[in-house]
Amino acid sequence: MKYISTRGHAANEQFCDILLGGLAPDGGLYLPEVYPQVSATELAAWRHLSYAELAFAVLSKYCTDILPEELAPLVSSTYSPQAFAHVRAGQWIEDITPLTKLGVEKGAPLSLLSLSNGPTLAFKDMAMQLLGQLFEYVLKRRGQRLNILGATSGDTGSAAEYAMRGKKGINVFMLSPKGKMSAFQTAQMFSLMDDNIFNIAIEGVFDDCQDIVKAVSNDHAFKAAHSIGTVNSINWARVIAQVVYYFKGYFAATKSNDEKVSFTVPSGNFGNVCAGHIARQMGLPIHKLVVATNENNVLDEFFKTGVYRVRTSENTHHTSSPSMDISKASNFERFIFDLMGRDAVKTAALFKQVEQEGFFDISATPEFVSIEEKYGFVSGRSTHKQRLQAIREVFKDYKQIIDPHTADGVYVAFQYLEKGMPMVVLETAQAAKFEQTIHEALNLPTPRPDAYVDIEKRPQRFESMTANVDLVKAYINKNVNP
Numbered sequence: 001m002k003y004i005s006t007r008g009h010a011a012n013e014q015f016c017d018i019l020l021g022g023l024a025p026d027g028g029l030y031l032p033e034v035y036p037q038v039s040a041t042e043l044a045a046w047r048h049l050s051y052a053e054l055a056f057a058v059l060s061k062y063c064t065d066i067l068p069e070e071l072a073p074l075v076s077s078t079y080s081p082q083a084f085a086h087v088r089a090g091q092w093i094e095d096i097t098p099l100t101k102l103g104v105e106k107g108a109p110l111s112l113l114s115l116s117n118g119p120t121l122a123f124k125d126m127a128m129q130l131l132g133q134l135f136e137y138v139l140k141r142r143g144q145r146l147n148i149l150g151a152t153s154g155d156t157g158s159a160a161e162y163a164m165r166g167k168k169g170i171n172v173f174m175l176s177p178k179g180k181m182s183a184f185q186t187a188q189m190f191s192l193m194d195d196n197i198f199n200i201a202i203e204g205v206f207d208d209c210q211d212i213v214k215a216v217s218n219d220h221a222f223k224a225a226h227s228i229g230t231v232n233s234i235n236w237a238r239v240i241a242q243v244v245y246y247f248k249g250y251f252a253a254t255k256s257n258d259e260k261v262s263f264t265v266p267s268g269n270f271g272n273v274c275a276g277h278i279a280r281q282m283g284l285p286i287h288k289l290v291v292a293t294n295e296n297n298v299l300d301e302f303f304k305t306g307v308y309r310v311r312t313s314e315n316t317h318h319t320s321s322p323s324m325d326i327s328k329a330s331n332f333e334r335f336i337f338d339l340m341g342r343d344a345v346k347t348a349a350l351f352k353q354v355e356q357e358g359f360f361d362i363s364a365t366p367e368f369v370s371i372e373e374k375y376g377f378v379s380g381r382s383t384h385k386q387r388l389q390a391i392r393e394v395f396k397d398y399k400q401i402i403d404p405h406t407a408d409g410v411y412v413a414f415q416y417l418e419k420g421m422p423m424v425v426l427e428t429a430q431a432a433k434f435e436q437t438i439h440e441a442l443n444l445p446t447p448r449p450d451a452y453v454d455i456e457k458r459p460q461r462f463e464s465m466t467a468n469v470d471l472v473k474a475y476i477n478k479n480v481n482p
């Protein structure tokens, strides 16, 4: 399998190269030359696989430069009960991404696909645990080191740090928006004292952090000299690891492969729902992909109007679903590349316009008009009030405490229920990470795993910085070459 860039100027690379490379050298994002297809026979056989077996089946189609006998143990040790088995409502559950059937609403079976059972209680663990294994394997094979530079709005950071802590040859430099994550999320990252973990609190919003990651990655000399890699969904490996649970969720929600399923995905950087798009392109019978945003509704605006208008830091709201406080959805470029018939020239021109003018408008194109029919995408947005309402209703009707991001998903999913069509909402984090909002909605304490009791009281270590690329580079340089 060869990989190409959405902007058309990268040498055709193999999986292990793009795993370490992150952003393509022309500033674009990597994608496979073609999406591998899943035949009807394969889909029938996959229905009965365990999560680890399914992950191996999907990943084998993409990681073609890793021998199957070497990939298989990496995947099976990642998706093991040690990392993902959990207790819910007093019950010990070994299923890695269990589907909780809530009930039938407006004639549609409604379920939650629970993705936040890993070590840091958010869906990011599903991919990040695998990335940790893949990085270690490839770096050892090549005798290289890696300095990961990441941006987080709350969950990617801790998932990456827990997956990479103590790993030989890997450092993690993680940028986060100062004072904008929940107290739990902040403590989860900043309480780590491992020598290879560096937390940097940036005065700004998530987009400022992501812009710095891209600027550092686009400085090819610095990137090469400091072996810079990424763990955000810029990195293709993140996205394919997330493709797996769409297959798992589909099988759990249906009895036969003749059925279709809609998925609602709480969205910010467009990585999670992009994985759904790729599963659909591979042949998974997905009906609708519902993009649910919070008050930072750049994506909802695009799917409703054809105008993609990024917002400035000042116009990015600090909300009660803070991990989705994103106004420049970096992964969105992969979908636009597909939408534009995989035309890298058109894609590069559109994103150049975003850089220069802050928007593009494709409302008058046949491509935009075809989106729902051809790709199944629809969208909606939720606000603080609607988020609280969804938390209350799911608790009242189904006795489940959902987190604020999942609540945005549930609220928007209700607008797209169709009689007889299963609707699966992706549960992206556990409520424990956002207890202030849960308390506001339910006036109840949120149970949390023993390992996290009083985490907010632990000592914290982090560096504060203004949103300045040179300061970040100097900090990396100082710590990599002390």
Ligand SMILES: Cc1ncc(COP(=O)(O)O)c(C=O)c1O
Binding pocket: 122, 123, 154, 155, 156, 233, 266, 267, 268, 269, 270, 271, 272, 273, 323, 324, 405, 406, 428, 429
């Ligand atoms: C809990 C939670 N839900 C939803 C999202 C949005 O996912 P994506 O950025 O892949 O669109 C994030 C952050 O990415 C998150 O941490």
Ligand SMILES: N[C@@H](CCOP(=O)(O)O)C(=O)O
Binding pocket: 151, 152, 153, 154, 155, 156, 157, 231, 232, 233, 234, 268, 269, 271, 272, 323, 324
């Ligand atoms: N919401 C994320 C931010 C970025 O998403 P990613 O999937 O591109 O890493 C977070 O919580 O950190």
